Amino acid sequence: MLNIALPKGRLGDKVYQLFRSCGYDCSAMEKDDRRLVLRDENGKVQYLLVKPSDVAIYVEHGAADVGVVGKDVLLEGGNDVYELLDLGFGVCRMCVAAPVGFREDLSAPLRVATKYPGIAKRYYAGKSREIEIIKLNGSIELAPILGLSDVIVDIVETGATLEQNHLEVTETILPISARLIANKASMRFQAAELQPLLEALQAKQAGGEKA
Amino acid sequence: MKPIAILAGGTMEQHTDARREQLMGRLRALYESLGYTRFSMRRFEEYALYLENKSFLKSDSVLTFTNPDGKLMALKPDVTLSIVKHARRERLGLEKVYYKESVYRLSATAREFVEIDQMGVEALGALDRYAVLEVLRLAIESLRAVGGEYVLDVNHMGFASGLMEAAGLASEQKERLFGLIRQKNAHELQTAIAQEKVAPFYAERIAQLAGLCGAFPETLARAEKLAVSEEMQQALTELRTQYDLLTAIGLADCLQLDFSMLNDLNYYNGLVFQGYVQGAPRVVLSGGRYDHLMRRFGKDGDAIGFALYLDELTRVLADHSQWDADVLALYQAGDDLAKVNNAVFALAANGLRVFAADHRPEGFRAAQVLAFDGECFKEVP
Numbered sequence: 381m382l383n384i385a386l387p388k389g390r391l392g393d394k395v396y397q398l399f400r401s402c403g404y405d406c407s408a409m410e411k412d413d414r415r416l417v418l419r420d421e422n423g424k425v426q427y428l429l430v431k432p433s434d435v436a437i438y439v440e441h442g443a444a445d446v447g448v449v450g451k452d453v454l455l456e457g458g459n460d461v462y463e464l465l466d467l468g469f470g471v472c473r474m475c476v477a478a479p480v481g482f483r484e485d486l487s488a489p490l491r492v493a494t495k496y497p498g499i500a501k502r503y504y505a506g507k508s509r510e511i512e513i514i515k516l517n518g519s520i521e522l523a524p525i526l527g528l529s530d531v532i533v534d535i536v537e538t539g540a541t542l543e544q545n546h547l548e549v550t551e552t553i554l555p556i557s558a559r560l561i562a563n564k565a566s567m568r569f570q571a572a573e574l575q576p577l578l579e580a581l582q583a584k585q586a587g588g589e590k591a
Numbered sequence: 592m593k594p595i596a597i598l599a600g601g602t603m604e605q606h607t608d609a610r611r612e613q614l615m616g617r618l619r620a621l622y623e624s625l626g627y628t629r630f631s632m633r634r635f636e637e638y639a640l641y642l643e644n645k646s647f648l649k650s651d652s653v654l655t656f657t658n659p660d661g662k663l664m665a666l667k668p669d670v671t672l673s674i675v676k677h678a679r680r681e682r683l684g685l686e687k688v689y690y691k692e693s694v695y696r697l698s699a700t701a702r703e704f705v706e707i708d709q710m711g712v713e714a715l716g717a718l719d720r721y722a723v724l725e726v727l728r729l730a731i732e733s734l735r736a737v738g739g740e741y742v743l744d745v746n747h748m749g750f751a752s753g754l755m756e757a758a759g760l761a762s763e764q765k766e767r768l769f770g771l772i773r774q775k776n777a778h779e780l781q782t783a784i785a786q787e788k789v790a791p792f793y794a795e796r797i798a799q800l801a802g803l804c805g806a807f808p809e810t811l812a813r814a815e816k817l818a819v820s821e822e823m824q825q826a827l828t829e830l831r832t833q834y835d836l837l838t839a840i841g842l843a844d845c846l847q848l849d850f851s852m853l854n855d856l857n858y859y860n861g862l863v864f865q866g867y868v869q870g871a872p873r874v875v876l877s878g879g880r881y882d883h884l885m886r887r888f889g890k891d892g893d894a895i896g897f898a899l900y901l902d903e904l905t906r907v908l909a910d911h912s913q914w915d916a917d918v919l920a921l922y923q924a925g926d927d928l929a930k931v932n933n934a935v936f937a938l939a940a941n942g943l944r945v946f947a948a949d950h951r952p953e954g955f956r957a958a959q960v961l962a963f964d965g966e967c968f969k970e971v972p
């Protein structure tokens with residue numbers, strides 16, 4: 381049986397639809413259920429619904445064989461897992477955004493508010509820019525407005541939130557999308573179950589690209 | 592006197608720690624029986640050793656302290672570096688050593704330093720095919736000693752490195768592509784190859800490395816179609832030679848070929864391998880040929896070795912028993928304590944874990960509760 385970790389919420393629903401279309405359906409998932417472990421009657425797969433930022437942790441420790449997680453979470457966590465597929469949805473960008481018309485003072489450390497301190501640190505270290513990180517857990521856009529930070533590093537989907545808060549993207553760090561990840565030992569011991577899933581997903585993607 | 596039913600099937604339920612000690616004992620006997628001598632060392636080295644070889648280490652956090660001379664020292668995070676550093680400069684023949692040491696590393700889960708038991712084997716000097724085979728077999732036997740299903744992934748660094756060399760890539764580009772291949776990240780590898788402007792002939796081949804793994808003969812056949820240089824051919828020949836030898840020995844079933852498994856090129860060349868056992872989510876054994884490390888330290892000869900990460904085996908060796916003891920042996924204050932004691936030892940001699948007490952400790956879980964009747968322990972009616 382394959383253990384699949386899905387992020388709770390919108391992305392998880394979308395991923396489940398994709399897996400279902402590959403033959404990994406689970407009737408319990410389709411009911412409005414509050415359970416966090418959902419097993420299909422035929423015993424082929426078991427879905428675990430976890431916090432998006434925890435998916436990679438479940439997979440790294442082998443509690444789940446595979447999982448779906450945003451590239452942002454993966455980069456921030458630095459988890460020791462295989463990244464097997466870009467599923468091509470949940471597409472957004474990791475960006476630096478600043479108040480419209482912001483002028484950077486290069487003589488002082490840049491104050492960066494972010495949910496992703498690891499990504500921000502690495503990005504600015506690559507540019508040899510000294511920064512001061514302000515780790516926040518939500519409403520990052522507020523930080524420059526209140527003068528808490530100069531810029532923010534965050535994921536941007538449409539840019540609407542930024543616009544409403546008079547911020548604009550100044551640099552794009554990298555593109556983000558949902559990735560299929562797998563546990564390293566599962567790739568050895570569960571290969572017979574994992575390989576068909578991987579192939580089905582690959583075939584779906586190839587079909588999708590042609591369409 | 593009626594014999595007690597449980598004694599018939601009395602198998603000792605062992606604690607995790609006891610299983611670990613037993614495993615380490617078996618491995619030590621195995622390594623010594625093949626002429627590997629124990630290499631013991633100090634707990635610490637100068638920090639500079641690790642600073643200069645940061646990318647050789649599994650994690651780059653090192654526990655440091657200052658010694659009375661003001662020198663920065665480190666509790667050793669790795670054993671191989673010390674073995675190579677202290678090895679003789681000129682070498683005749685072959686040196687075979689094993690070690691059982693504590694290393695100090697940042698725990699992957701908690702941001703805290705932990706002490707980890709590590710065992711390993713190194714062969715240094717004039718390595719021939721036999722010496723390499725012996726170390727590979729020891730790696731397999733070590734995995735087998737853990738019990739349960741196991742897999743040894745094998746690769747030869749010369750294959751990927753030869754391909755990148757032929758494609759004329761600089762070392763920074765190589766590093767970037769190696770990182771993605773290691774993650775089996777085929778989609779980003781495609782993008783990176785395009786960005787690095789690799790010629791199509793090579794690009795198509797490099798892109799396949801991330802997924803080039805599986806059963807040995809099939810994967811080897813697939814790899815043969817990709818070989819474009821002498822170095823790559825040699826890598827495949829060496830892989831095939833060792834596979835054939837291990838097949839003849841009857842140990843090849845656990846082997847898998849994985850061309851995406853790449854170690855750091857600054858240290859490793861030639862064969863590299865990693866072991867997995869069922870029940871452990873991460874690599875439990877890692878090793879390879881590290882002639883480049885020997886050169887870095889100005890030593891003659893080649894080297895191959897592996898380390899077994901005993902901390903990764905904790906879950907595999909875990910005590911799944913639901914009992915605190917097999918038998919709870921209850922006596923009373925007025926009993927003849929010498930007789931009680933003899934009876935307890937008699938039960939224990941049958942391979943049972945016996946906990947003797949005058950009352951059941953709170954929450955204590957025993958498979959069976961026996962009471963002393965003045966002569967021996969009997970089932971409580």
